[in-house]
Amino acid sequence: MTSIRIGNGYDIHQLGPDRPLILGGVQIDHELGLIGHSDADVLTHAIMDALLGALSLGDIGHYFPPTDPQWKGADSLKLLAQVNQLIQEKGWQVGNIDSVIVAEQPKMKPHISEMRDRLSTTLKVQPDQVGIKATTNERLGPTGREEGIVAYTVALLVPLT
Numbered sequence: 001m002t003s004i005r006i007g008n009g010y011d012i013h014q015l016g017p018d019r020p021l022i023l024g025g026v027q028i029d030h031e032l033g034l035i036g037h038s039d040a041d042v043l044t045h046a047i048m049d050a051l052l053g054a055l056s057l058g059d060i061g062h063y064f065p066p067t068d069p070q071w072k073g074a075d076s077l078k079l080l081a082q083v084n085q086l087i088q089e090k091g092w093q094v095g096n097i098d099s100v101i102v103a104e105q106p107k108m109k110p111h112i113s114e115m116r117d118r119l120s121t122t123l124k125v126q127p128d129q130v131g132i133k134a135t136t137n138e139r140l141g142p143t144g145r146e147e148g149i150v151a152y153t154v155a156l157l158v159p160l161t
């Protein structure tokens, strides 16, 4: 019987005007926001894919199709709560997750503590089980040109106790 499972997740969303910038469930003041069918919370999407991937359960598009009007403007933290429920029903829980946000602007550092609080509450774990880091892309490529924001996540699952 396997006693740990690992998964990884990646997502990218385009930046544009007249959209909120929501990352890890936290709305951040910025002149541009992320474009998507849902609230386009790229960090929470990467986390969901990492959790699903750890149990070979497919990806978020399978559970929340971007073609389904039900998910228009969806609060991604609510989707994460559903994914967390699914992994718990399968007998697993989050051991820890670690994410990187790639964004030229704005500075994430002032918001990371609140993101960790919101995500850990949703995942029913402690904030120290949710790592979030940020980096610029040194002005290189689409993220460096501020055309979008990327997030990567690695997740470790342990048996539910």
Ligand SMILES: Nc1ccn([C@@H]2O[C@H](COP(=O)(O)O)[C@@H](O)[C@H]2O)c(=O)n1
Pocket (backbone or CB within 6 Å): 102, 103, 104, 105, 106, 107, 108, 109, 110, 134, 135, 136, 137, 138
């Ligand atoms: N959107 C961002 C990007 C970076 N940070 C913080 O700045 C540090 C330096 O970033 P470099 O890309 O120049 O290496 C990084 O370690 C983060 O602490 C940030 O808060 N928000």
Ligand SMILES: C[C@@]1(CO)OP(=O)(O)OP(=O)(O)OC[C@H]1O
Pocket (backbone or CB within 6 Å): 011, 012, 035, 036, 037, 038, 039, 040, 041, 045, 060, 061, 062, 064, 065, 066, 067, 071, 072, 074, 079
């Ligand atoms: C959660 C969903 C729901 O439409 O969000 P989107 O904003 O479409 O974002 P994307 O990461 O392109 O695909 C995931 C979707 O399942």
